[in-house]
Amino acid sequence: MTNPDADQIGLVARLGDALGSAVAPVNLDRELASAVRGVREVFGAAACSFAQVEPDGGTLRFVAADGAGAAEIVGVVLPVSRGIAGWVAMSGEPIQVADVATDQRFARDVAESTRYVPQTILAAPVEDGDGDIAGVVEVLDPADAGQRDSGHDLAVLGLVASQLGSIIRLSALYDAVGVGVIRSLVDPDASGAFDEALASVTDPDAGLALRGVAGAFRELAAAGPAAAGLAERVLSEVATYAARTARPTPPRR
Helix, strand or coil, X not given: CCCCCHHHHHHHHHHHHXXXXXXXXXXXXXXXXHHHHHHHHHHCXXXXXXXXXXXXXXXXXXXXXXXXXXXXXXXXXXXXXXXXXXXXXXXXXXEEECCHHHCCCCCHHHHHHCCXXXXXXXXXXXXXXXXXXXXXXXXXXXXXXXXXXXXXXXXXXXXXXXXXXXXXXXXXXXHHHHHHHHHHHHCCCCCHHHHHHHHCCCCCCHHHHHHHHHHHHHHHHHCCHHHHHHHXXXXXXXXXXXXXXXXXXXXXX
């Protein structure tokens, strides 16, 4: 494959724009914030939050929250060895704690720093595409918690967690596709097949075609679990193909 020319660089920009609107949320944090707001409303809860496992695997960062203490908890980082969220992240199991005051896992100092100390917490793990724990969703003081079957509440929260996982997986797939596209362009030793495919769409109307593809994927991703799953499978295939056509560039001596 030859070094990219101006037309190919322009195409990469258009691909980035199109795939960005098709796959990746406009802003992942904003999408997660919208999701936890919906969860809080479903449970009639005082608050809901999502803590993401950091790349080091040893810490949790609260990246989205809604309700009481939301502004204070976002950005807080905790080791996975602390708190109920940390326990869920390490165990991979959902949990309901009816009275946090009697549970040694509860990080009271963190709750107090948000100026809201809950009585009841529901928490469930969120998995990434490989089945690893990507984060934890917590619901604080759901309405009528003591009057409902805790198993039902945890089952509902488990379904919610799977949807949060879909948001994260779609964003990760976008990153994989983008990396594959760029590496295929800049790797001079890669197969020419991808170069030829790019050349076939470097025309003035390519942007319109890409926007059409973007719109289709965007609609799929927003049309419910089955459709979002289809979008994931298609994008996984694209990412796999792009990775096959892009070998790492040997280090310069």
